[in-house]
Amino acid sequence: MESKVKELQTVLLQMLKDIDAVCRKNGISYQLFAGSALGAVRDGGFIPWDDDLDIAMSRDDYDRFLTAAEEGLCSDRYYIQKEFSEHYPMFSSKVRLHHTTFMERYIPRDKAMHQGVYVDIFPLDNLSDHPITAKLQFIASKLVIAKCLYQRGYATDSVPKKLLMIGCSVLPIRGLRRFVERRGDTGSSRIHSFFGGTSVLERGIYSRSSLSTIEVPFEDGVFPVSREYDRVLSIQYGDYMTPTDVGDRDRKRHFLMMDLHHGYERYLEWQDRQVITSFTESIR
Numbered sequence: 001m002e003s004k005v006k007e008l009q010t011v012l013l014q015m016l017k018d019i020d021a022v023c024r025k026n027g028i029s030y031q032l033f034a035g036s037a038l039g040a041v042r043d044g045g046f047i048p049w050d051d052d053l054d055i056a057m058s059r060d061d062y063d064r065f066l067t068a069a070e071e072g073l074c075s076d077r078y079y080i081q082k083e084f085s086e087h088y089p090m091f092s093s094k095v096r097l098h099h100t101t102f103m104e105r106y107i108p109r110d111k112a113m114h115q116g117v118y119v120d121i122f123p124l125d126n127l128s129d130h131p132i133t134a135k136l137q138f139i140a141s142k143l144v145i146a147k148c149l150y151q152r153g154y155a156t157d158s159v160p161k162k163l164l165m166i167g168c169s170v171l172p173i174r175g176l177r178r179f180v181e182r183r184g185d186t187g188s189s190r191i192h193s194f195f196g197g198t199s200v201l202e203r204g205i206y207s208r209s210s211l212s213t214i215e216v217p218f219e220d221g222v223f224p225v226s227r228e229y230d231r232v233l234s235i236q237y238g239d240y241m242t243p244t245d246v247g248d249r250d251r252k253r254h255f256l257m258m259d260l261h262h263g264y265e266r267y268l269e270w271q272d273r274q275v276i277t278s279f280t281e282s283i284r
Contacts, residue, residue, distance in 0.1 A: 002049075004258065008117065009046045011097065011260055012053040013219050015078075015119050019055070019095060020223060022072035028065050030057040030224065031213050033122060034196065037225045038233055038240055045219035047244075051254050054120045056193060058211055059181060062123040066093060079114050084177075087112045089151035091144055091177075091195040094118040101259035103271050109153040115264035126185040127192040127205060134190075138201045140176045141194035143168050203236055 023030050032040050033056035039047040046053075057065060069080050079096040081088050087110050088094075096116040103115050128134045142164075150165035180194060191208055198204035210232050213224035226232045233240040256274065257267055 005049060005051050007260060008051055008258065009219075011100070011117055012046075012119065013221070015095060015097060015117070016053060016055075016218075016223065017221060018073060018078070019069070019119060020221075022068050023065065025072060026064065026068040028057065028061045028068060029211065029213060030055050030061065030065070031211075032218065032223055032225050033193075034236060036218075037229060038237060040216050040218045040223065040225055041229055041233060042241055042243075044217050049253075051258075052118075052120060054122060054196075056122040056124050056196065058191070059123045059125050059183060062093075062121065065121065069095060079116065081114055081118070087114070090148050091141075092123060092197075093121040095121060099261075099263045101257055101262060101264040101267055102255050103257040103264060103267060104254055105256050106155045107153040108271070109151065111268060113152075117258075117260065122193060122196040123181075124191045124193055124206075124211065125180060125195065126182040126188050127190040128182060128185060129188050129190065134192075134205070135201065137180050137182070137192065138194055138204070141180045143171060144173050144176050144180060145195070145197070147171050147173055198236075206232055206235065 019030075022028070031037065033054040035047055035050050035052070036054045039045055039050060066080060066082055069078075073080070073095065077098055079098060081094040081096050083091055083093045089110075096114045096118045098116055100117040101115060102117045108115070128137060146161075146164045146168035150169045154165065156162060156165075182188075189208055191206055191211065193204045193206070196204065206226075207228065210226045210228040212227040214227045214229075215222045216225050216229075257271065259267070
């Protein structure tokens with residue numbers, strides 16, 4: 001498994017380099033985020049067992065990137081999987097690699113959804129300086145996320161999560177999205193990553209100044225992280241310089257099936273059998 005993850009990381013690194021070239025060409029500011037920023041700071045590259053790559057950018061840069069990537073990334077190689085698009089009802093975006101497979105642990109409702117290897121692209125949105133409004137933004141984000149996960153076919157053995165997703169499946173979310181994003185509130189002192197999937201309010205809130213970046217070594221390249229990386233990583237992970245316990249590493253694995261040489265289409269029937277069996281066993 002270690003050699004397979006290492007091969008994946010080599011592919012992800014090249015994807016990052018291609019994304020970085022588009023951002024630099026178009027003056028788009030981004031930063032390695034979450035576990036990728038942690039790996040950059042602590043390990044000088046990927047966390048050894050990490051099987052994904054996360055970047056984040058302000059909402060304005062995020063919107064610009066989605067347009068620039070469609071023009072600047074080779075369409076024969078990459079697919080831009082935009083948030084809330086026809087075959088991807090999710091709240092953040094991904095850059096996917098054609099002719100690869102990266103199937104996660106859920107029951108896909110839409111067989112047309114691209115399931116290649118990906119880099120996560122997260123928006124950093126404006127957070128109200130009013131404490132009650134900020135908390136309501138967080139709650140609204142949870143409702144949006146619950147509906148999106150239901151639409152995607154997310155599988156969980158948590159009864160409360162199942163009930164929340166089912167309850168939120170009928171919600172109209174356009175207004176909720178606008179409230180979470182607060183695109184016009186650019187004068188606030190804080191930003192948030194609630195659409196980055198944070199489960200705790202305080203772990204998704206940062207100062208606006210954290211959007212400023214510095215360059216740090218990452219594998220054989222140099223890429224941006226937040227200039228306030230110590231504060232950001234402390235918010236996200238606490239004592240971030242202490243590695244994860246060995247027992248937690250497999251639990252953090254994202255993929256159910258990975259193939260770096262063949263497209264996901266060949267595995268769709270296999271996915272139906274494997275994931276449905278796993279889901280059935282989890283609810284017995």
